[in-house]
Amino acid sequence: MRRLGGGSTAQTAIRILFIVDRVGDAVSGAEEVDGAVRVLRSETKLQKLDFWVRYPDYLAFELLAEAEAGRLDRDWAIGEAALLVEAEVPELHVYPMVRYLRGAYERKDNALALLKSLGHLAIRRRTASVLDPRARRDFYLLEKGAQAVASLRAEIPAVRWYDEQAVRAASFAAHLSGGQCKDRQYRNEVYEGTPLGAVIPPIRPRVLEQLGLLRAAMPV
Amino acid sequence: MSGDVDSWASWTDAVARRGRLPVQEAEVVLREVGLHPPPAAGKPHRLRVVRVDFAGFMPRGGDIRPFSFGWDPPGTVGALATIERNEAGKSSVFEVVRWALRGRCGVQPDVRQWIRQVLVELDIDDERLCVVFGARDGEPTGGVLRLSAADSGLPGWPTPTARDASHEERPGGALLDQAESLVESEAALWVCRFTGSVSMEAVVGDLMLDRLGFNRLSGWQKMPSGRAAQQNDGVSTTLSWPLWSAALGVGSLKSVIGQEVTTAARLLQVYLGAPWAGTAVDAGGALGAAQQRRSAARRRSEQDATASAERLDALREEEQKLLGRLSGLERSSQTAEEVDRRLRAMQAAARAFAAADTVMAEAARRLEDSSRRFQSAEADLLALSEDRLTRRFFHSLTPTCCPRCDARVTAERLQREQEGRCSLCDEAFSLTIPAQDTGEESDATGAAASADLVDDLPPDEEETALRTERDNLRARREADNGAHDRAKEVRAAAQVALEAARVAFEEAASRDSHTAEVRTTETRLAVVRAFLQDKTAETSGATRIEDPKVRVLEAAEKEAKSRRDADQRDLLVQVSKQILELGRHFGLEQLEEVRLDGAARLAVTKGGAATSYMYLTPGEQLRLKIATAVALLRVGRATGIGRHPGLILIDSVGAEEMAEEDLAQMLRALQTLAGERHAPQILIFSARGRDLARILTAESLQMPPPGERLW
Numbered sequence: 030m031r032r033l034g035g036g037s038t039a040q041t042a043i044r045i046l047f048i049v050d051r052v053g054d055a056v057s058g059a060e061e062v063d064g065a066v067r068v069l070r071s072e073t074k075l076q077k078l079d080f081w082v083r084y085p086d087y088l089a090f091e092l093l094a095e096a097e098a099g100r101l102d103r104d105w106a107i108g109e110a111a112l113l114v115e116a117e118v119p120e121l122h123v124y125p126m127v128r129y130l131r132g133a134y135e136r137k138d139n140a141l142a143l144l145k146s147l148g149h150l151a152i153r154r155r156t157a158s159v160l161d162p163r164a165r166r167d168f169y170l171l172e173k174g175a176q177a178v179a180s181l182r183a184e185i186p187a188v189r190w191y192d193e194q195a196v197r198a199a200s201f202a203a204h205l206s207g208g209q210c211k212d213r214q215y216r217n218e219v220y221e222g223t224p225l226g227a228v229i230p231p232i233r234p235r236v237l238e239q240l241g242l243l244r245a246a247m248p249v
Numbered sequence: 250m251s252g253d254v255d256s257w258a259s260w261t262d263a264v265a266r267r268g269r270l271p272v273q274e275a276e277v278v279l280r281e282v283g284l285h286p287p288p289a290a291g292k293p294h295r296l297r298v299v300r301v302d303f304a305g306f307m308p309r310g311g312d313i314r315p316f317s318f319g320w321d322p323p324g325t326v327g328a329l330a331t332i333e334r335n336e337a338g339k340s341s342v343f344e345v346v347r348w349a350l351r352g353r354c355g356v357q358p359d360v361r362q363w364i365r366q367v368l369v370e371l372d373i374d375d376e377r378l379c380v381v382f383g384a385r386d387g388e389p390t391g392g393v394l395r396l397s398a399a400d401s402g403l404p405g406w407p408t409p410t411a412r413d414a415s416h417e418e419r420p421g422g423a424l425l426d427q428a429e430s431l432v433e434s435e436a437a438l439w440v441c442r443f444t445g446s447v448s449m450e451a452v453v454g455d456l457m458l459d460r461l462g463f464n465r466l467s468g469w470q471k472m473p474s475g476r477a478a479q480q481n482d483g484v485s486t487t488l489s490w491p492l493w494s495a496a497l498g499v500g501s502l503k504s505v506i507g508q509e510v511t512t513a514a515r516l517l518q519v520y521l522g523a524p525w526a527g528t529a530v531d532a533g534g535a536l537g538a539a540q541q542r543r544s545a546a547r548r549r550s551e552q553d554a555t556a557s558a559e560r561l562d563a564l565r566e567e568e569q570k571l572l573g574r575l576s577g578l579e580r581s582s583q584t585a586e587e588v589d590r591r592l593r594a595m596q597a598a599a600r601a602f603a604a605a606d607t608v609m610a611e612a613a614r615r616l617e618d619s620s621r622r623f624q625s626a627e628a629d630l631l632a633l634s635e636d637r638l639t640r641r642f643f644h645s646l647t648p649t650c651c652p653r654c655d656a657r658v659t660a661e662r663l664q665r666e667q668e669g670r671c672s673l674c675d676e677a678f679s680l681t682i683p684a685q686d687t688g689e690e691s692d693a694t695g696a697a698a699s700a701d702l703v704d705d706l707p708p709d710e711e712e713t714a715l716r717t718e719r720d721n722l723r724a725r726r727e728a729d730n731g732a733h734d735r736a737k738e739v740r741a742a743a744q745v746a747l748e749a750a751r752v753a754f755e756e757a758a759s760r761d762s763h764t765a766e767v768r769t770t771e772t773r774l775a776v777v778r779a780f781l782q783d784k785t786a787e788t789s790g791a792t793r794i795e796d797p798k799v800r801v802l803e804a805a806e807k808e809a810k811s812r813r814d815a816d817q818r819d820l821l822v823q824v825s826k827q828i829l830e831l832g833r834h835f836g837l838e839q840l841e842e843v844r845l846d847g848a849a850r851l852a853v854t855k856g857g858a859a860t861s862y863m864y865l866t867p868g869e870q871l872r873l874k875i876a877t878a879v880a881l882l883r884v885g886r887a888t889g890i891g892r893h894p895g896l897i898l899i900d901s902v903g904a905e906e907m908a909e910e911d912l913a914q915m916l917r918a919l920q921t922l923a924g925e926r927h928a929p930q931i932l933i934f935s936a937r938g939r940d941l942a943r944i945l946t947a948e949s950l951q952m953p954p955p956g957e958r959l960w
Contacts, residue, residue, distance in 0.1 A: 031629050031632045031633065031636075032628060032629065032632050036632050036635070036636055037636045037639070037640060039636065039639035039640040039642070039643050040632070040635055040636055040639050042639070042643065043639050043642075117624075120624055120628065121624070121627055121628040121631050122628070122631070123628065124632075141652075142652035142653075143643060143652070145650070145652040146648045146649070146650060146651065146652040146673060147643065147646050147647075147648055147649060148648075148649035148650060173649070177646070180642075181642065184642070185638050185639070185642060187634065187635055187638055188635060188638070188639065224282070224538065225281065225282075225283070226281040226282075
């Protein structure tokens with residue numbers, strides 16, 4: 030199936046662009062990367078956000094949880110979540126991911142290489158020791174990259190869905206760390222219970238239920 | 250048990266053969282799930298009790314008096330005995346030792362209230378550990394210390410141990426203060442601490458499992474014993490430390506190994522060190538999980554009208570109940586014939602309804618399945634088009650730097666693309682971009698390729714195939730939708746017909762209250778029977794959702810179990826020989842043959858007659874149980890893979906009924922054992938002090954004066 034593996038390199042690359050653009054932080058003066066406009070800190074965060082972009086039902090789950098906790102506007106969150114699980118369209122954009130030791134994960138090296146070679150992205154490792162394999166990788170969106178994002182938005186309506194997904198994810202995940210995103214995903218039993226190496230299954234029926242409950246609880 | 254058998258290659262081959270599957274497929278699944286051949290288990294560990302010491306306050310003669318007890322058992326055979334006095338406190342000593350080793354308190358309630366501090370010194374290999382705690386009504390607070398300097402076998406804790414001055418002080422306070430001062434002077438180190446019985450059980454359990462080498466075995470889980478274990482061969486598969494450490498005790502004689510018949514087989518596997526036992530457990534667990542997933546998937550795509558096995562059973566049960574009720578009732582003979590006729594008509598209608606119901610459920614399931622597949626095909630087509638669009642987008646851009654080394658792509662390098670060399674990797678390169686990505690062949694001049702004509706392109710092969718598949722699936726979904734609608738109509742009609750038949754039947758019945766009840770019972774019975782008939786036919790035809798992983802795991806479980814049984818068979822023959830020899834040494838001269846099987850049952854031939862452990866006298870059982878423990882220990886050590894740490898505690902229940910000479914012979918035999926390599930430490934708790942004193946030396950035996958308590 031085409032969609033296991035995240036689609037082609039090019040498809041993965043545009044998702045990365047949208048994610049860094051929408052979820053990343055504006056670059057502060059203290060950064061040492063020329064021409065950078067946004068930064069997404071940590072590969073973990075990139076992996077976990079890609080998961081949410083690709084699984085509308087899990088994304089809806091988070092939106093509803095945020096609404097229940099009062100951290101997101103209820104009307105908006107319920108509206109978005111309804112779109113994600115009640116309509117047919119989102120199902121067409123599901124790109125399944127496999128669960129590994131630290132949750133959903135997929136190598137993005139080719140897409141990152143492509144973006145780097147085109148001057149859209151710069152990648153920096155934040156570490157004291159060059160040999161530390163667990164150093165955090167930060168992803169900087171450069172000027173050229175920001176232009177590419179704008180072009181994508183203007184020229185290819187077909188990929189708008191992924192941009193919108195990134196916006197939805199940003200509504201609650203922008204200020205979270207990679208580890209916090211990972212923990213949230215683990216709180217879901219179906220996700221956590223997925224055996225190593227297996228594809229993470231959908232949870233649409235459960236989210237539909239949750240949506241129903243939340244709607245019923247709305248003060249009229 | 251050769252090394253070759255334990256290799257990955259041999260394991261995957263065997264599993265593939267057994268499941269009749271290709272080897273690569275089997276290997277992929279086994280590695281994915283982590284089902285590996287058993288790792289080398291490491292050497293067995295030795296556990297010795299070096300000192301037992303406890304104290305507290307108890308009511309005596311209207312007063313509250315302090316009491317204390319201390320014992321330094323020898324490293325080989327040691328006994329704690331009283332003379333002609335039961336209830337002298339020896340069972341409590343036994344229980345206190347077990348409390349410290351297991352992390353769980355089995356002391357009698359009244360004694361538990363009196364004990365306020367416990368110290369048990371242990372040697373685990375060359376490490377000296379002290380389990381130290383204060384206790385209030387059985388709730389412990391303390392921990393496990395490591396003593397830095399202690400001679401093997403001799404107590405290292407300062408003597409005497411500190412004690413509370415009065416019963417109003419914090420229980421065990423003095424002892425714990427003594428512990429802290431040892432830590433401060435660097436004579437000791439806290440290895441772990443606990444507060445409360447739950448914490449102690451977990452902490453001590455973890456420590457023992459780790460120090461005694463269980464953590465490296467597969468199939469072991471640190472689970473609180475309250476949690477139910479999975480069924481596998483009808484025997485618990487997960488063992489917690491408290492359960493396993495029961496194997497150290499020879500108390501109850503119900504089972505020849507351990508305390509309960511139900512856990513005996515699993516304990517046997519660990520005694521013998523059959524390495525594949527752990528793998529069999531892991532395989533069973535993985536298989537169970539895979540089967541659960543498969544049936545969850547199956548359930549999801551069925552409507553609730555499809556009966557499961559429980560529903561079938563419930564229906565059958567109900568049928569029996571209704572029949573019973575009917576037979577107790579009378580029927581009015583006048584309307585009997587008419588009622589019968591209409592009843593039969595109603596039964597026929599009920600059967601028709603049940604059949605229509607099943608057909609509809611199946612149609613619904615098929616519809617959901619084809620809907621899902623169609624949607625997936627749509628999504629794949631969409632992915633293909635997005636792929637093309639994004640690919641073309643990137644192709645139209647020029648590279649600025651090498652993704653590997655950051656070198657910038659200069660204008661000259663870019664120029665080289667005109668000459669057919671890639672600006673990044675210098676390979677032969679043509680600016681001809683695949684037709685799908687641009688819409689036409691291009692001999693472009695370095696600038697972006699011309700505008701897209703994707704939509705006007707004749708579709709390439711992949712796209713054609715996907716479209717065709719999608720269209721086929723759409724057609725199938727339409728067909729299934731139609732079939733489902735029709736099935737719904739048929740079912741609705743059948744339901745109407747059933748209602749009509751039911752009404753007719755009820756009309757025919759008389760108003761007599763008896764008959765009314767007969768009527769309702771018969772109605773319900775007819776419906777139940779119709780469903781039963783239909784469901785039993787249907788379940789056998791249920792479609793299987795095949796999960797290839799399940800087949801591999803089933804084969805893996807069978808293979809692991811067969812290897813485990815093969816290992817055990819060899820070992821059990823050796824063990825049985827040893828039991829026979831030891832049993833005779835212990836005085837059972839009439840023993841001719843002994844056979845221990847994998848389920849921990851002991852078949853015995855004595856005096857020419859075949860019998861079994863269950864039917865022997867308590868005295869004989871005690872001796873055979875000890876013989877079995879020692880035999881297993883010996884064989885385990887000789888093969889190097891047994892896990893028993895070489896400590897046996899005997900709360901000698903049956904010894905009370907043994908003839909004196911028999912007891913003496915057993916003790917002498919145990920003492921001889923003590924001289925061997927790998928000898929276990931055997932601690933005996935008995936009321937037959939006089940008899941023990943004749944055989945055991947003074948150092949081995951601790952006794953109070955005649956007629957007195959131990960503490």
